[in-house]
Amino acid sequence: MALPWLVRLSFEVPAELLARLPSEERDFIMETREWYEQALKQAEERGIERGIERGIERGIERGIERGQLRMTARLCAMRLGRPLAEAEHAALASLLDRLGEERVGEALLSFSAEALAAWLADPSAR
Template structure:
């Protein structure tokens, strides 16, 4: 009986860890999708591809400020203002 209980506990832990790993992977996929969309929209707004530094800044802003604020900046800023916003490390 002890062996069966140990196996059931071990299997339950394994299943829980697998679910948690899947949830983390889904969250990461969603984050990546948001970043890819934001990069495309910024590129359209700027009329050019983003630099690596701008892409990194955009990823950081999405994490720190959220998709709503980044979307607001992309839609309301001129191309020059958006470029300045992406290059300012303290931008909000």
């Protein structure tokens, strides 16, 4: 945490003082400035790369979630013998988020059409 402040202090050495410093100290200050600028540039590039990677990962996750919801909704509609109502579709999405695909799959396969409709209508369903 102190490094940026220490580097900043070395950047703020007045020119007249810098000229009077021994060459080793001047070289050290110049090298430190270059190193710091390179480190900042690399950190900035890594940050951008990480942001892109995170965005791609999140996009893939959302695509998988949407595909999972779409397939589960189709299976529910088949079990019910009719398309899902908008509220049922929203409830199904919430159930998948809250309970996970395994529990929703169990309910889908084991409940009768009437029980499945009731389960989708129950906001506290488990």
